[in-house]
Amino acid sequence: MSDVCKLGTVPNLQSPDPLAWDGPAVGLLDLDAFFASVEQLDHPEWRGRPVIVGGSADRRGVVSTASYEARRYGVHSAMPSATARRLCPDAIWTRGNFARYREMSAQVMAILGDETPLVEQVSIDEAFFDVTPGRYSRESPIEICRRVQRRVAELGVTCSIGLGVNKTVAKIASEREKPRGLTAVLPGTERAFLAPLPVGAMSGVGPATQERLRRMGIRTLGELSRADAAELERTFGVLGPRMALRAAGLERSSVAEAAAPEDVKSVSNERTFSEDLTERDQVRAGVAHVSEMVGRRLRRKGLRGRTVTLKVKYDATHARTAQRPLAEPTDDERVFGRVALALLDELWQPGMRVRLLGVGVSGFDDDRPAQMSLFGGGADEAGEGRDRSALGRVADALRERFGDDAVGYGRDLRFKDRTSDTAPMHKDA
Structure with a gap:
């Protein structure tokens, strides 16, 4: 079996037992097409139809969230509404109800809080959480994530979760299987998981950084992890060697409790x-x-x-x-x-x-x-x-x-x- 468990699509786990997690366990919960999902929950007649939450095309609006039905047409968040309307002319548009989204988000964060006090919400629809065995529970981190997904689904929305030994791995893993995915990168397999991925898969590596890395002959995270630290520092300053460390899966990160x-x-x-x-x-x-x-x-x-x-x-x-x-x-x-x-x-x-x-x-x-x-x-x-x-x-x-x-x-x-x-x-x- 692969050391990367895509549990949303591989329900029958085989040995070696991934439930016997050894080491830090950091999760990243990402609510699937959150704003649009809440709208479809509150408007049952919109389910199965393309829904776009955002401003109007005639007033320079932008897309906040698009349902997966709309994404099939190429619509995505931060896209100009005029472009989204051209791609998906039959979509249902709504400016959104952010008080309702905050209410639903609070319920999801409360579910995470039932599992661990170490929950670090990074946006209305995303949060890191620490479920390292022996810290607050002896239960398998994978089982905890499964339970979180079930409880979130009971609210009427869904989430995808990435699980790994640090925030970088958890974030990238959360993007692998969507929607309703659970991707666990077992301890000790981070480098193999990250190596074939493009450098842009890692948060903080935007188009300008990607271009500079490309000129250095670096296109994948594996290549970045093996790059010369001195050359990276000359090009990117202190962030250069840090990027290489993250690309190798060696980042040491902690989950902080929600900021007061x-x-x-x-x-x-x-x-x-x-x-x-x-x-x-x-x-x-x-x-x-x-x-x-x-x-x-x-x-x-x-x-x-x-x-x-x-x-x-x-x-x-x-x-x-x-x-x-x-x-x-x-x-x-x-x-x-x-x-x-x-x-x-x-x-x-x-x-x-x-x-x-x-x-x-x-x-x-x-x-x-x-x-x-x-x-x-x-x-x-x-x-x-x-x-x-x-x-x-x-x-x-x-x-x-x-x-x-x-x-x-x-x-x-x-x-x-x-x-x-x-x-x-x-x-x-």
């Missing part, structure tokens, strides 16, 4: 516009619009940061970012939004087209004392800041109770019909 809110490193939002912004007042209003979205999320999480990042995307493939520190931590978009606007001059000049704007705030763990104003500022300035912050909290409360459109600024009205109707991108890192 105070462990979040950054909070950001992005908006894609259905038509390019070209005028200064449009672009400045766009930065303020996205800053307000970030401020709301910062206050909801009880976070204040002291570093601001602005991202400007000019077309589908070209983007730049700029960053600047704040004098003291804040959750007020009127404060960090002004800094984001100041950064705009580093990234944009009149005549340049803007497709997407993003604003991020980080530096939550920096506990340096607040810097006092060089020119006084005194009680009046502090009081004004408290008034602005209080106003933001009142506006937040009204939106929470009556909806996002309950309170708004004049600048927001101009974007009501000018942003992509793909759900806004917001990230906690």
Whole structure:
């Protein structure tokens, strides 16, 4: 029998017994076509039909998730909706219900939590988990994964799981058999499993890195694992030898428990516009619009940061970012939004087209004392800041109770019909 057990398709296991796992056991659970699967669960009449979750083609939308029926036509996530519509004109389209997806995701993560406290959720539909024998259970990791898959299926969605001795192997294994696959790479067989795969199968190796490796004569993970460490370091810096180690299956990785809110490193939002912004007042209003979205999320999480990042995307493939520190931590978009606007001059000049704007705030763990104003500022300035912050909290409360459109600024009205109707991108890192 192969040392790689594709248990989703090979139900009858033979010796050597893969259930007798010896060593670390790290799993990666990936929910299959998650958003589309939830939609098909909630709309039984959509089952068996191509379903696409994403923004509309007429407003520069992108595909968030496509059901497997839609994927047969070549549709995939992050594809422009216009392309997806051309490939699959009869698909059912929905913008999605992200509150519902978060609810279902929480139920899946709770299933993993029943098996081990070491669950590291990396996205709404993906999580690493540690089921090393003897750590929290003496049961076979493979049996645990099978049970997790059964319980997830009872919720009405399915998942694929990769199991290996580290995160790299688990992630790659999770992609081998989809949907409803369980691929276990037995301890000691990592190198043989990885060697024939293209270098792009390993996370973190994007097109640019693949091209540089190709020029070095490296196309597979086996070739990468045998590459000269000094040459890799000259080309890629310290990441070069680390890539070779991962390609050999020798990475040593641990699964951390889910991050608490105070462990979040950054909070950001992005908006894609259905038509390019070209005028200064449009672009400045766009930065303020996205800053307000970030401020709301910062206050909801009880976070204040002291570093601001602005991202400007000019077309589908070209983007730049700029960053600047704040004098003291804040959750007020009127404060960090002004800094984001100041950064705009580093990234944009009149005549340049803007497709997407993003604003991020980080530096939550920096506990340096607040810097006092060089020119006084005194009680009046502090009081004004408290008034602005209080106003933001009142506006937040009204939106929470009556909806996002309950309170708004004049600048927001101009974007009501000018942003992509793909759900806004917001990230906690």
